Amino acid sequence: MNTSFEWEKPLEELETRIRELRSFIQEQGIDFSQELNELERKAERQRKQIYANLTPWQRVMMARHPKRPTMLDYTGLVFDGFMELHGDRAVRDDGAVVGGIALLDGEPVTVIGPQKGRDTKENLARNFGLPHPEGYRKALRLMRQAEKFNRPIISLIDVVGAYPGLAAEERGQGLMIAECIEQMSFLRVPIICVITGEGGSGGALAVGVGDRILMLEHAWYSVISPEMCANILWKDSSRAAEAAELLKLTATDLLRFGIIDDVVTEPLGGAHRDHTGTGRQLKAFIKRHLAQLKRKNTGALVEERLQRFRQIGAFSEHTRQQVAVEEPDTAASEEGAPDDSSGTENDNKHTPDKKVGGGYND
Amino acid sequence: MLRVFRSKQKYATVRPKSEQPVRKDVPDNLWLRCESCAAMIYRKELQKTQHVCAQCGHHFRISAFERLQTVVDADSFEALAPLRAQNPLDFPAYEEKLQQARERTGLEDAVLIGTARVDGVRIVIGLIDFAFIGGSMGSVVGEQLVRGFELASSREVPVVIFSGGGGGARMHEGIFSLMQMAKTSQAVGRFRQTGQLFLSVLTHPTMGGIYASFASLGDIILAEPGALIGFAGPRIVAETTRQKLPDDFQTAEFALEHGMLDAIVSRSDMRTTVAKLLSYHV
Numbered sequence: 063m064n065t066s067f068e069w070e071k072p073l074e075e076l077e078t079r080i081r082e083l084r085s086f087i088q089e090q091g092i093d094f095s096q097e098l099n100e101l102e103r104k105a106e107r108q109r110k111q112i113y114a115n116l117t118p119w120q121r122v123m124m125a126r127h128p129k130r131p132t133m134l135d136y137t138g139l140v141f142d143g144f145m146e147l148h149g150d151r152a153v154r155d156d157g158a159v160v161g162g163i164a165l166l167d168g169e170p171v172t173v174i175g176p177q178k179g180r181d182t183k184e185n186l187a188r189n190f191g192l193p194h195p196e197g198y199r200k201a202l203r204l205m206r207q208a209e210k211f212n213r214p215i216i217s218l219i220d221v222v223g224a225y226p227g228l229a230a231e232e233r234g235q236g237l238m239i240a241e242c243i244e245q246m247s248f249l250r251v252p253i254i255c256v257i258t259g260e261g262g263s264g265g266a267l268a269v270g271v272g273d274r275i276l277m278l279e280h281a282w283y284s285v286i287s288p289e290m291c292a293n294i295l296w297k298d299s300s301r302a303a304e305a306a307e308l309l310k311l312t313a314t315d316l317l318r319f320g321i322i323d324d325v326v327t328e329p330l331g332g333a334h335r336d337h338t339g340t341g342r343q344l345k346a347f348i349k350r351h352l353a354q355l356k357r358k359n360t361g362a363l364v365e366e367r368l369q370r371f372r373q374i375g376a377f378s379e380h381t382r383q384q385v386a387v388e389e390p391d392t393a394a395s396e397e398g399a400p401d402d403s404s405g406t407e408n409d410n411k412h413t414p415d416k417k418v419g420g421g422y423n424d
Numbered sequence: 425m426l427r428v429f430r431s432k433q434k435y436a437t438v439r440p441k442s443e444q445p446v447r448k449d450v451p452d453n454l455w456l457r458c459e460s461c462a463a464m465i466y467r468k469e470l471q472k473t474q475h476v477c478a479q480c481g482h483h484f485r486i487s488a489f490e491r492l493q494t495v496v497d498a499d500s501f502e503a504l505a506p507l508r509a510q511n512p513l514d515f516p517a518y519e520e521k522l523q524q525a526r527e528r529t530g531l532e533d534a535v536l537i538g539t540a541r542v543d544g545v546r547i548v549i550g551l552i553d554f555a556f557i558g559g560s561m562g563s564v565v566g567e568q569l570v571r572g573f574e575l576a577s578s579r580e581v582p583v584v585i586f587s588g589g590g591g592g593a594r595m596h597e598g599i600f601s602l603m604q605m606a607k608t609s610q611a612v613g614r615f616r617q618t619g620q621l622f623l624s625v626l627t628h629p630t631m632g633g634i635y636a637s638f639a640s641l642g643d644i645i646l647a648e649p650g651a652l653i654g655f656a657g658p659r660i661v662a663e664t665t666r667q668k669l670p671d672d673f674q675t676a677e678f679a680l681e682h683g684m685l686d687a688i689v690s691r692s693d694m695r696t697t698v699a700k701l702l703s704y705h706v
């Protein structure tokens with residue numbers, strides 16, 4: 063499988079020239095080290111430039127890279143001694159969701175998350191990483207278990223969406239997602255959610271309610287996939303790149319909106335180029351945020367979690383006077399009408415501004 | 425704080441005079457054809473039957489105002505102060521779309537919400553109107569529903585919500601729209617602690633992010649006959665699975681059979697059913 067991107071081509075040409083020059087130096091014994099250094103510096107500059115200026119759609123493609131670490135990879139990269147726990151105790155074991163207990167530097171934590179496959183065989187077993195309701199029920203069961211034993215929950219999210227299928231609908235996909243969202247909101251243990259790859263709509267949010275929401279640098283998170291958005295707007299899913307721009311789905315956008323708390327930087331060139339480096343980085347972020355959360359008492363933890371979501375929304379208060387303009391034929395009673403405004407919109411933008419620094423500052 | 429204004433005039437007058445709503449399913453002429461059985465129905469007759477086909481029982485889509493009148497005591501409704509949507513993503517043409525929807529429906533956004541009485545019992549009632557951008561949930565719908573639950577908590581009254589949103593979340597508000605699923609589900613969770621009833625009524629269609637959040641979390645969940653209810657859109661399911669889907673796929677009847685609903689209640693019985701359930705929880 064060709065796993066390099068179009069925008070990496072100039073960089074790869076440069077890397078090839080560096081390799082050739084190296085072997086030439088070795089064979090001929092001539093000192094070209096100055097030229098070599100220059101080329102290497104140039105490659106480094108180019109690499110930085112390319113990855114600092116990725117378009118939203120390029121990031122979506124990075125998030126979908128077939129060699130990107132999966133949930134099960136992270137259980138080994140970030141944690142030790144992962145023990146997978148199967149089944150939802152009702153229907154079956156959904157391979158599209160993985161969960162279990164692992165150690166984070168010696169401390170037991172519950173780890174859950176959707177699981178994609180790398181090849182056809184794996185993808186069949188994992189249903190292409192698209193969970194059924196029983197997958198979410200399994201995740202919820204393990205989260206409740208974590209609450210009982212006072213274990214923090216780490217939810218690693220990489221999912222295009224919940225599976226759209228007959229059996230999934232028969233077994234209440236919508237109900238199960240709603241139940242997950244509600245129950246997760248009130249769990250009395252710290253929850254850290256990390257969008258590691260794709261954060262596709264309700265299927266992601268079902269395991270995405272927490273005290274900290276982190277995102278990998280090249281992950282995306284949105285209410286709808288760029289393809290489906292393009293399909294709705296222009297009846298043309300091939301215009302997904304344009305839709306990706308409109309949806310403001312990158313980690314940078316979501317940090318600016320205050321939806322996420324922190325962006326986990328990926329090794330240069332993306333997580334798929336360096337699993338170990340990605341794991342090391344993610345572990346450091348999780349540990350730092352978890353340490354902060356563990357200082358809070360349980361009541362405050364849950365209350366702050368609820369308040370965080372309570373504040374999200376972009377709207378303005380709308381005055382009675384303004385409504386009256388739209389009702390020329392009514393003589394509505396002004397009794398109980400708000401009196402603190404003068405007929406114009408009262409800008410109560412409930413969009414939290416960019417949170418300062420997430421974990422860095424506190 | 426919550427602001428409640430009185431809105432004692434007839435609901436129809438809330439609409440601007442110049443723009444009477446034009447509904448595809450209720451065209452502005454004397455007769456119309458039933459979508460389900462193709463019978464010709466006299467329009468005046470349809471109004472008398474609460475927009476239900478007398479021949480086959482097909483439930484036509486109705487506006488939030490019309491539905492409100494079929495459920496609550498006359499002149500008992502007081503709306504919450506309206507909120508106005510912003511365009512946090514600068515999504516192209518969203519403002520125009522909102523403006524058109526406002527003019528078409530007479531609503532400020534896709535939810536009509538406030539306090540009312542049903543057979544004298546005080547409730548908070550919310551109704552999603554499909555004609556407003558498909559009844560989708562953006563920041564305003566989410567916030568208004570949460571305010572409704574909070575008001576009901578402070579007044580210790582039940583909540584009744586009639587859902588009906590085709591796509592669920594409002595795409596134009598992107599992640600803000602998705603987050604309303606969390607926000608409303610949490611409001612239901614908090615409201616549970618008051619011991620008051622949350623009655624969720626699913627009308628055609630209740631899909632996606634609305635079904636996968638507050639609408640699924642009622643203590644009791646009712647649906648109108650034939651209502652489309654589900655998570656993924658039927659076309660997406662068909663395209664993804666290439667499976668033969670049952671004829672009643674994602675209907676209220678399908679949901680009832682699979683254990684996802686408490687009961688299917690026809691529009692003509694809705695008011696008495698809601699009143700009865702409320703009386704059991706006083």
Ligand SMILES: [Zn+2]
Binds near residue numbers: 458480481
């Ligand atoms: Zn009919």
